Ligand code: CTP
């Protein structure tokens with residue numbers, strides 16, 4: 001029994017993961033998006049599944065395939081759709097990891113027909129999207145809750161603010177300034193900031209190994 005549970009440390013646990021970018025429609029053929037590949041989230045889903053968890057992966061548009069047919073993959077386009085799917089499943093999970101690069105704003109109006117060009121200056125009115133992770137942070141009961149932060153300046157201070165505001169157990173920092181790390185890369189160099197202020201720095205690794213490091217921290221919290 002002891003030995004079985006250490007082989008599959010997430011056996012009988014449900015893990016929800018958000019991944020990828022969101023696309024915010026401007027009209028039927030245009031959108032606001034970002035360069036997130038979704039890779040980190042899909043690696044987290046694969047690693048959680050391998051550790052015995054039941055996994056729900058809520059993904060924005062990516063070219064990635066479902067890492068395993070036993071993973072429940074829910075594909076969405078916009079932040080609003082990601083919000084709906086995530087809040088629908090949150091109450092039934094033990095762990096939620098928000099790795100998605102959610103668009104902070106969406107066009108106030110999404111045109112039903114393709115917009116024609118006209119004047120020299122075109123203005124697009126944007127409205128704020130709901131903060132999915134902060135919503136989970138307010139609603140959470142016993143779930144372990146993990147976020148990501150991508151910062152280009154004052155990274156530790158900004159990440160600490162997000163950890164607090166979104167009521168997380170820990171936040172994973174990845175700096176765009178680090179060589180070989182970031183959105184399109186196969187590798188990542190992370191730091192993890194915990195509630196008690198502890199900061200753990202990790203080496204540059206493949207996203208698969210980074211996913212394993214993050215899960216190890218989550219398993220530690222579940223067993224604490
Ligand atoms: N996040 C989310 N919903 C949003 C925006 C962000 O769930 N509408 C989550 C991301 O998935 C990530 C964390 O919040 O886990 C931090 O995202 P980030 O963009 O770094 O922070 P913001 O709170 O959006 O602040 P800002 O972009 O101004 O730095």
Ligand code: CA
Nearest residue numbers: 101102103104
């Ligand atoms: Ca943001």
